[in-house]
Amino acid sequence: MQTDSEVLPQRSGGLDICALIEQHEGRNYELHAEHINPANVRTLQTIGFDRCYVRGEGPYLWDIEGTKYLDFLSGYGVFGLGRNHPDVRRVLIDFLNTDYPSLVKMEAPMLSGLLAQELKKRMPNQLDMVFFGNSGADGVETAIKYAKCATGKPGIIYCEKAFHGLTSGALSLNGDENFRSGFAPFMPDCRAIPFNDLEALEAELLKGDVAGFIVEPVQGKGVNIPSPGYLYEAAALCHKHGALFIDDEVQTGMGRAGRFLAIEHEGEIDPDIVILSKALSGGYIPISAVLCKKWIHDKVFSSMQRSVVHSSTFSQGNFAMAAGLAALDVIDRYDLIAKAEKLGDFLGHALQAMIPRFEFLHEVRWRGLMMGIEFGPPHSLGLKTAWKLIHTMDKSLFPQAAIIPLLDKHHIITQIAGHHIDVIKLLPPLVISEDDVQWFLGAFEDVLIQMHRFPGPAWDVLTDIGRMALTHRAR
Numbered sequence: 001m002q003t004d005s006e007v008l009p010q011r012s013g014g015l016d017i018c019a020l021i022e023q024h025e026g027r028n029y030e031l032h033a034e035h036i037n038p039a040n041v042r043t044l045q046t047i048g049f050d051r052c053y054v055r056g057e058g059p060y061l062w063d064i065e066g067t068k069y070l071d072f073l074s075g076y077g078v079f080g081l082g083r084n085h086p087d088v089r090r091v092l093i094d095f096l097n098t099d100y101p102s103l104v105k106m107e108a109p110m111l112s113g114l115l116a117q118e119l120k121k122r123m124p125n126q127l128d129m130v131f132f133g134n135s136g137a138d139g140v141e142t143a144i145k146y147a148k149c150a151t152g153k154p155g156i157i158y159c160e161k162a163f164h165g166l167t168s169g170a171l172s173l174n175g176d177e178n179f180r181s182g183f184a185p186f187m188p189d190c191r192a193i194p195f196n197d198l199e200a201l202e203a204e205l206l207k208g209d210v211a212g213f214i215v216e217p218v219q220g221k222g223v224n225i226p227s228p229g230y231l232y233e234a235a236a237l238c239h240k241h242g243a244l245f246i247d248d249e250v251q252t253g254m255g256r257a258g259r260f261l262a263i264e265h266e267g268e269i270d271p272d273i274v275i276l277s278k279a280l281s282g283g284y285i286p287i288s289a290v291l292c293k294k295w296i297h298d299k300v301f302s303s304m305q306r307s308v309v310h311s312s313t314f315s316q317g318n319f320a321m322a323a324g325l326a327a328l329d330v331i332d333r334y335d336l337i338a339k340a341e342k343l344g345d346f347l348g349h350a351l352q353a354m355i356p357r358f359e360f361l362h363e364v365r366w367r368g369l370m371m372g373i374e375f376g377p378p379h380s381l382g383l384k385t386a387w388k389l390i391h392t393m394d395k396s397l398f399p400q401a402a403i404i405p406l407l408d409k410h411h412i413i414t415q416i417a418g419h420h421i422d423v424i425k426l427l428p429p430l431v432i433s434e435d436d437v438q439w440f441l442g443a444f445e446d447v448l449i450q451m452h453r454f455p456g457p458a459w460d461v462l463t464d465i466g467r468m469a470l471t472h473r474a475r
């Protein structure tokens with residue numbers, strides 16, 4: 001039965017969304033604990049990330065108390081253009097006001113044709129056909145099906161530590177047991193090889209059953225950057241052995257890495273399939289795009305009977321297509337790709353310059369504005385104790401010593417870059433300014449100074465969290 005407070009507030013025309021938001025402001029974690037994911041609520045509360053954000057603009061968020069945050073996470077990379085980009089919003093409002101029909105289905109919608117045309121122009125090689133989906137994993141599923149159908153082979157090779165999404169097919173290509181646990185059996189004939197290892201790739205290709213090799217041009221988990229020439233040679237090996245080279249640019253694409261596609265850092269490379277998602281619609285609407293060579297497409301959609309053999313109800317929704325066209329326009333007009341490279345280099349070099357001063361800081365690696373900061377064991381005795389203590393409690397705990405105070409004291413949102421590694425990841429929007437970079441640099445330096453004082457308050461928080469995690473696991 002509905003109580004009074006559960007009746008949706010009305011205004012002329014129906015639901016009053018602003019009143020609804022106002023009525024329930026601050027109830028986020030209570031609602032999630034009850035209806036969405038209580039374990040996630042506990043995690044966020046434990047590390048102090050249980051904030052209620054009520055406004056977003058560009059690279060900034062504001063919480064319910066009016067505190068301003070710098071968002072160096074960008075919704076896992078979705079907000080490449082920053083939040084609520086006014087130019088994309090204007091396009092969407094104009095488009096809504098046209099009453100233009102979407103998803104008629106028994107027709108060929110014009111806007112998806114135009115977005116496909118624009119995306120093709122930005123590819124480093126000849127990719128002829130475009131499929132539109134609704135998420136990164138949906139794009140990966142498309143690529144898996146295309147590769148199997150085009151080559152007539154079953155095998156998909158992927159890299160250790162890879163992340164291609166969490167649907168069943170994509171999970172079969174996931175290189176992290178923490179995500180796979182509990183969901184076996186996986187798709188057959190999927191085999192993992194080390195990232196950056198051409199010999200291992202060729203050994204798999206020589207087995208003769210490989211449909212495709214899927215790879216992230218920068219691995220999201222850990223921010224692992226390939227050696228120069230690796231991706232180029234991997235593509236050549238795939239072609240030599242009749243397999244497809246699948247470039248997963250879900251996170252790295254759309255200018256994030258200082259090129260439209262991160263793979264362009266390899267020079268003239270020839271991917272067979274490219275997958276885009278995340279920033280493609282400016283953060284407004286779920287979308288993915290899979291670009292492929294014509295011969296691959298011809299094999300999949302080989303006759304009129306097979307013309308809808310791969311599809312999805314929401315594929316090519318006009319709102320997503322309009323947002324995609326607007327996002328590309330914003331990237332071009334504001335020169336965001338060059339900006340990502342310039343600011344990424346500025347931030348990366350400044351962080352690298354801190355390494356000699358801080359024992360825990362081991363490596364900074366980046367492509368454009370996708371950056372990994374790796375911590376490692378210190379040499380002095382006291383700090384060694386801290387390192388050991390934290391790692392004994394939990395192998396994913398150490399980087400929390402950076403991301404918790406970055407949020408709590410400096411109001412900067414970052415994330416750890418994966419399970420059981422000592423890396424934090426920065427994915428700022430491409431619209432950040434030099435002042436924002438300075439905000440991060442000042443904050444990070446302060447965090448490092450605190451981390452290098454052991455014993456000290458920075459470590460008390462972490463040991464408390466470690467103890468709580470241990471108690472929870474023991475239950």
Ligand SMILES: Cc1ncc(COP(=O)(O)O)c(C=O)c1O
Pocket residue numbers: 076135136137138140163164165166216220248249250251252277278
């Ligand atoms: C490289 C890569 N591929 C695929 C995916 C899956 O995308 P989604 O979460 O939209 O399904 C991700 C998500 O982070 C990703 O980083």
